[in-house]
Amino acid sequence: MPKRRSTFALVASALFAASLALTACGSGGTAKTQGGKTVVTFWQQKFEDYQQAWFKKEVDAFNASQDKVKVDYQVIPADTWAQKLQAAQAAGNAPDVQTTNYGNIAAAVAGGEIADLDSLMPASAFADIKDNVKSFVTIGGKHYAYPMLVEPSTVLYYRKDLVQAAGLDPNSPPKTWADLLTWAGKLTSGKVKGMTIASVGPDLGWSSWGLQYNACGHLPVADDWSKSVATDPCYAQLLNFYKSLYQSGDMPKTPKVGYADGSPYGNGEVAMMAGGSWVVGQLKASFPAMIAKTAVAPFPSIDGDPTKTTATLGGWTLTVDAKSKAKQQAAQFVNWLLAGDPAIMADFFKASGFSKYTVRSSVDQALASNPDATSDPFMKIISSQVVPYGKAEPAYPWDIALAFGTAIEAAMKGNLSVDAALKKADGQINDVIKKQSLAGTQPTH
Amino acid sequence: MALLESSAIDAPPAAGRQRGSGKGGTGRRAVGARRQDNITAYLMIAPMVILLGIFVMWPLAYSGYLSFFKINYYTGSKFVGLQFYHDVLTSDEFWHSLWIGFYYALLVVPIGIILALLLASFIKTLSKRVAAFMKVTVYLPAVVSTVIASVLFTFMYQDDGVVNWFLSLINLAPVAWLNDPQWALPAIAVPGIWLGFGITTLIVLAAMLDIPDSYYESAMLDGANFRQRLFRITIPLLRNVLLYLIVTGFALAVQMIDLPLIMTGGGPVDATTTPNYYIFSQFRSPDPYSRSYALTASLLLFVVLGLVSIAMFRLIRSDKAVDG
Numbered sequence: 003m004p005k006r007r008s009t010f011a012l013v014a015s016a017l018f019a020a021s022l023a024l025t026a027c028g029s030g031g032t033a034k035t036q037g038g039k040t041v042v043t044f045w046q047q048k049f050e051d052y053q054q055a056w057f058k059k060e061v062d063a064f065n066a067s068q069d070k071v072k073v074d075y076q077v078i079p080a081d082t083w084a085q086k087l088q089a090a091q092a093a094g095n096a097p098d099v100q101t102t103n104y105g106n107i108a109a110a111v112a113g114g115e116i117a118d119l120d121s122l123m124p125a126s127a128f129a130d131i132k133d134n135v136k137s138f139v140t141i142g143g144k145h146y147a148y149p150m151l152v153e154p155s156t157v158l159y160y161r162k163d164l165v166q167a168a169g170l171d172p173n174s175p176p177k178t179w180a181d182l183l184t185w186a187g188k189l190t191s192g193k194v195k196g197m198t199i200a201s202v203g204p205d206l207g208w209s210s211w212g213l214q215y216n217a218c219g220h221l222p223v224a225d226d227w228s229k230s231v232a233t234d235p236c237y238a239q240l241l242n243f244y245k246s247l248y249q250s251g252d253m254p255k256t257p258k259v260g261y262a263d264g265s266p267y268g269n270g271e272v273a274m275m276a277g278g279s280w281v282v283g284q285l286k287a288s289f290p291a292m293i294a295k296t297a298v299a300p301f302p303s304i305d306g307d308p309t310k311t312t313a314t315l316g317g318w319t320l321t322v323d324a325k326s327k328a329k330q331q332a333a334q335f336v337n338w339l340l341a342g343d344p345a346i347m348a349d350f351f352k353a354s355g356f357s358k359y360t361v362r363s364s365v366d367q368a369l370a371s372n373p374d375a376t377s378d379p380f381m382k383i384i385s386s387q388v389v390p391y392g393k394a395e396p397a398y399p400w401d402i403a404l405a406f407g408t409a410i411e412a413a414m415k416g417n418l419s420v421d422a423a424l425k426k427a428d429g430q431i432n433d434v435i436k437k438q439s440l441a442g443t444q445p446t447h
Numbered sequence: 448m449a450l451l452e453s454s455a456i457d458a459p460p461a462a463g464r465q466r467g468s469g470k471g472g473t474g475r476r477a478v479g480a481r482r483q484d485n486i487t488a489y490l491m492i493a494p495m496v497i498l499l500g501i502f503v504m505w506p507l508a509y510s511g512y513l514s515f516f517k518i519n520y521y522t523g524s525k526f527v528g529l530q531f532y533h534d535v536l537t538s539d540e541f542w543h544s545l546w547i548g549f550y551y552a553l554l555v556v557p558i559g560i561i562l563a564l565l566l567a568s569f570i571k572t573l574s575k576r577v578a579a580f581m582k583v584t585v586y587l588p589a590v591v592s593t594v595i596a597s598v599l600f601t602f603m604y605q606d607d608g609v610v611n612w613f614l615s616l617i618n619l620a621p622v623a624w625l626n627d628p629q630w631a632l633p634a635i636a637v638p639g640i641w642l643g644f645g646i647t648t649l650i651v652l653a654a655m656l657d658i659p660d661s662y663y664e665s666a667m668l669d670g671a672n673f674r675q676r677l678f679r680i681t682i683p684l685l686r687n688v689l690l691y692l693i694v695t696g697f698a699l700a701v702q703m704i705d706l707p708l709i710m711t712g713g714g715p716v717d718a719t720t721t722p723n724y725y726i727f728s729q730f731r732s733p734d735p736y737s738r739s740y741a742l743t744a745s746l747l748l749f750v751v752l753g754l755v756s757i758a759m760f761r762l763i764r765s766d767k768a769v770d771g
Binding site: 084085088091092094096106109110112113114115201202203204254255256257258294324325399400401408411412415417429433437438 | 518520522534538539540604606607621624625626627628712713716717729733734735737738
């Protein structure tokens, strides 16, 4: 009996010690130096495959270019990004450098999560950023991120061969929402639907920003974030447009993929598609046979006015963590990669199939001498007819965007009437404003 | 097992202890033996208590503490009292997600248990070899990953999928199963039932096999028909097992996240936003408010599920099994 008891005591002690050891494992920190070099951790959210290849090549080049800093490059899948980042922040192990989209910069600044880059990077780096993009990364007169690219969220892609077969003119794409509905009807034939556009709340939450601007000239929140303006009558027209398209049966009712994925168009399941400029890259990489049959155009406007916004300019930046112990070295890497030799970023845009757009004047000049860039038909149209009228993504909390996206979805699927859907969204947005005390907290540039 | 045996041998029966309490020597021996038993028992449960304390109790208590703060890892957390409890409890979306969770559970748990009862009754009548084959067949969905099942059923529900193909034979297709707010939740409940009913069937079958045949023989001699045997013998004697299946099945179903996450993204129009999916979506927002909000919502979900489980235990009174 005593022997048994001592065995149990031993097992209990061992388990206790093991649990303590496990607990201790979680409190370790990241090594900051390696072989005499300062280690800078860089987390990149996973994008298209060519981007990972490009980042890896350039990180290796940076590490080889000097002997003071070693960048530790890690790719994080998009669907686990938020969890991993929050866990790392809670443990004090957040990456020194991370990819941050424009829409999240204001929230990160408000939370004190990212460092002001003005004291860490030369002023000339910021002078090179195009004027319409500077405000995307500036809050209270300070730069908190260095921009990498912009990509319009909504462009119209259409099949020239099918358009011609339907008796329509491929050189005269639809100009108004009414034209688009007509085209979608005429192009629907058999299993091929005339059009596809976002139809689920989370996708509509962000992909419709451009059309929200198009319909009303503003987003459904007052400029000072004090109240919702979702019940403005102009939004009823927007919801009716989406509803007509969905209920006409001219778009797939059960989309296989999300809005960001252009494969339904690439696979020939639809004749027209609303998609981001990044779909150009996807078509070139995965559906090259479709390139010759495809044309792009600005997404139609509510009244045919081509100068009205139809797309927001989304995109990615690099930011430096506010608690980083190697801020200067982290900023050195950001400066080398995004603000240094224009040939580095020119190479990126070439790798993207010119589906994304530069934010620096010097990179524009580098691309001007590249015949591939200047002759690309998609780039020419998007950069001259869509980007100049594009607006920044909103900085307000995602809950607001989701409430409005869900209202569009409810109207499309007949859950609620257009007016009831807008009224519900109005109440939800006001609830978010009240609970999160948003009034007057809009970022100032 | 060895320890249980030794404890049983060392510990005098309760009646013996009472009888010996008046005699000094015997009483001291009894008290000493009881103390040794207690020490052994405490040692036995100590590892589990310690592990539970570190990995369950402490995180739970700390979560409760943190729910009074607006958590910020950079500028320091700010005490806000019960603000997040107020915000969650006055949120229509939170209550809507709870309703979706309960609706999903109501679809999945009763149907799963009825199917399991029917199938287990059928398997019980089969020969040993055929029953073994059936048991393996029925159990197979339980070893299929939820992710694989989700993808499989997503393809089946497409406009040109097999479900709509069958419906097209009677001119009822296509139904937008996953994109119609009316159908989306029942559509994801089907894989939910399919994934769970294998284990449920085996548990019910095991419990059924424990019911002595003599009960049925006596009932049949008294002229009881199938319905009477089912409701007077089988179901009453399965009460404890059914209670276990209902309570655990309900708690698991309300917490379902995988199927809506993969198949519908919580849509259409929040029709499949279960409580855990709602909390997860909140947690993924980058702002500090959502972080604290998600934490508080998860604590309140814990309370709601606990209360529902207690109510179920009360409603379906659990008795000790009567051994035949």
